Amino acid sequence: MEFEALAVVLIIVAVIGTGAFAMGYFYRKYKANLERKGAETEAEQILAESNAKAREIVLEAKDSALKFKTTAEAELRERRLELQRQEHRLQQKEENLDRKLETAERRERAVAQKERDIETNRAKTEDLKRKQLAELERVSGLTSTEAKGLLLQAVEDEARQEATRRIREIEMEAKVEADERARKIISLSIQRCASDMVADSTVAVVPLPSDELKGRIIGREGRNIRALENATGVDLIIDDTPDAVTLSGFDPIRREVARLALNKLILDGRIHPARIEEVVQRAKTEVETAVREAGEQAAYEAGVHGLHPDLVKLIGQLKYRTSYGQNVLIHSVEVANLAGSIAAEMGADANLLRRAGLLHDIGKAVDHKVEGPHALLGADIVKRLDRSVKVVAAVAGHHGETKEPQTFEAIIVQVADAISGARPGARRETVENYIKRLEALESVANSFSGVEKSFAIQAGREIRIIVKPEEIDDLSAMRLARDVVKKIEESLEYPGQIKVTVVRETRAVDYAK
Numbered sequence: 001m002e003f004e005a006l007a008v009v010l011i012i013v014a015v016i017g018t019g020a021f022a023m024g025y026f027y028r029k030y031k032a033n034l035e036r037k038g039a040e041t042e043a044e045q046i047l048a049e050s051n052a053k054a055r056e057i058v059l060e061a062k063d064s065a066l067k068f069k070t071t072a073e074a075e076l077r078e079r080r081l082e083l084q085r086q087e088h089r090l091q092q093k094e095e096n097l098d099r100k101l102e103t104a105e106r107r108e109r110a111v112a113q114k115e116r117d118i119e120t121n122r123a124k125t126e127d128l129k130r131k132q133l134a135e136l137e138r139v140s141g142l143t144s145t146e147a148k149g150l151l152l153q154a155v156e157d158e159a160r161q162e163a164t165r166r167i168r169e170i171e172m173e174a175k176v177e178a179d180e181r182a183r184k185i186i187s188l189s190i191q192r193c194a195s196d197m198v199a200d201s202t203v204a205v206v207p208l209p210s211d212e213l214k215g216r217i218i219g220r221e222g223r224n225i226r227a228l229e230n231a232t233g234v235d236l237i238i239d240d241t242p243d244a245v246t247l248s249g250f251d252p253i254r255r256e257v258a259r260l261a262l263n264k265l266i267l268d269g270r271i272h273p274a275r276i277e278e279v280v281q282r283a284k285t286e287v288e289t290a291v292r293e294a295g296e297q298a299a300y301e302a303g304v305h306g307l308h309p310d311l312v313k314l315i316g317q318l319k320y321r322t323s324y325g326q327n328v329l330i331h332s333v334e335v336a337n338l339a340g341s342i343a344a345e346m347g348a349d350a351n352l353l354r355r356a357g358l359l360h361d362i363g364k365a366v367d368h369k370v371e372g373p374h375a376l377l378g379a380d381i382v383k384r385l386d387r388s389v390k391v392v393a394a395v396a397g398h399h400g401e402t403k404e405p406q407t408f409e410a411i412i413v414q415v416a417d418a419i420s421g422a423r424p425g426a427r428r429e430t431v432e433n434y435i436k437r438l439e440a441l442e443s444v445a446n447s448f449s450g451v452e453k454s455f456a457i458q459a460g461r462e463i464r465i466i467v468k469p470e471e472i473d474d475l476s477a478m479r480l481a482r483d484v485v486k487k488i489e490e491s492l493e494y495p496g497q498i499k500v501t502v503v504r505e506t507r508a509v510d511y512a513k
Contacts, residue, residue: 315365355388
């Protein structure tokens with residue numbers, strides 16, 4: 001019974017399972033049919049949209065093709081028209097070229113004909129010229145070469161006379177203008193720098209209260225005077241000159257030290273070798289201080305700043321140096337101010353010219369110790385301590401001793417140096433040098449042909465030349481004056497300027513009887 005009940009249960013379960021399976025199968029089939037129909041509907045919709053888009057694309061392509069075709073046809077028409085226009089222009093150019101070529105050929109033929117006519121006329125002219133030349137030679141009795149020589153000589157003489165007259169006119173115009181401007185520049189410079197006249201002596205003389213002190217200065221067996229000479233390097237000259245002792249030495253600094261030391265010893269009264277050495281050492285210190293102060297004061301008066309201390313010391317030493325009786329330190333300050341004033345008037349560097357003017361004679365501070373011209377010695381010192389190329393050139397060339405061309409600055413310093421040294425009373429000159437300078441000046445003038453005699457006047461600042469009137473005419477006298485000036489400038493050294501006057505006169509003398 002239990003087995004049958006179990007079988008029945010199994011059968012029921014199997015029937016239920018089969019029904020459930022059948023129901024699930026049909027449900028899935030139904031659902032699949034529904035999905036298939038939806039997919040078919042969606043595919044049809046997509047296909048319809050694709051067809052519509054394809055039609056639109058085709059229409060757009062047709063429109064684009066139509067537009068491109070229209071544009072291409074328009075461009076083609078435009079190019080055809082342009083080609084036609086160019087072809088027309090080329091045709092016109094060809095026609096113009098043909099006409100020009102024809103005209104050129106006609107002109108060429110005409111030119112060739114003219115050339116033939118010119119050659120014919122030239123041959124006729126040459127033949128006529130030869131005939132005329134032969135006739136002129138026959139009439140004048142001169143060959144063509146001789147006639148050309150005479151003509152050239154006449155033309156040359158006329159040209160020389162005309163050139164001399166023209167040179168004279170130019171010189172007069174330039175002289176008037178240059179004299180006026182130079183007078184203005186120099187007067188302004190001199191007005192700005194008006195210094196005193198100086199005539200210092202190169203020998204130091206120490207006054208004595210009485211002649212009794214001469215014996216004390218000499219000392220027992222001359223030991224005091226020997227001690228003083230050894231300590232200072234200066235010679236003491238004790239002679240019959242009343243109440244005075246003379247100090248002689250090449251070094252102005254040593255001479256000043258000796259002068260101060262001797263004055264101190266005279267005032268102190270204690271004169272013996274130990275005291276002499278002490279006083280001389282103190283005098284050296286005082287002179288060194290005075291030298292430095294003098295250099296600083298000179299630089300301040302000249303308006304020059306930033307100098308090397310050694311340069312300031314050398315400048316101060318010029319206080320005790322004279323040249324032809326003129327104090328070199330005062331002269332240097334004066335040249336610095338003059339050079340600065342001239343530079344300011346001419347638009348040059350006034351500060352540089354002041355420095356060059358102050359340092360131009362610095363070589364005189366050492367020229368008693370070193371061989372060589374003071375200008376070149378000073379240039380070496382400035383080159384070593386200042387290193388300004390223009391200042392070095394100005395110092396080296398202020399006397400024209402260098403072979404290099406003079407610079408603008410050197411010329412200004414040279415002019416200022418001449419103004420300071422050549423003014424009346426500034427310097428003294430020995431009689432021997434004065435006479436030699438006058439004789440050299442007259443010998444230069446007498447070396448020219450046609451000069452009868454010459455006279456140096458105005459203390460050598462003017463020379464008058466008397467010429468032979470039968471040998472020198474007026475124009476030649478002008479040339480002679482210029483030639484003499486050139487030779488004086490080349491061969492002589494002189495302060496300031498020298499006036500050359502050529503005198504030509506003809507005298508007619510007769511006697512009434």
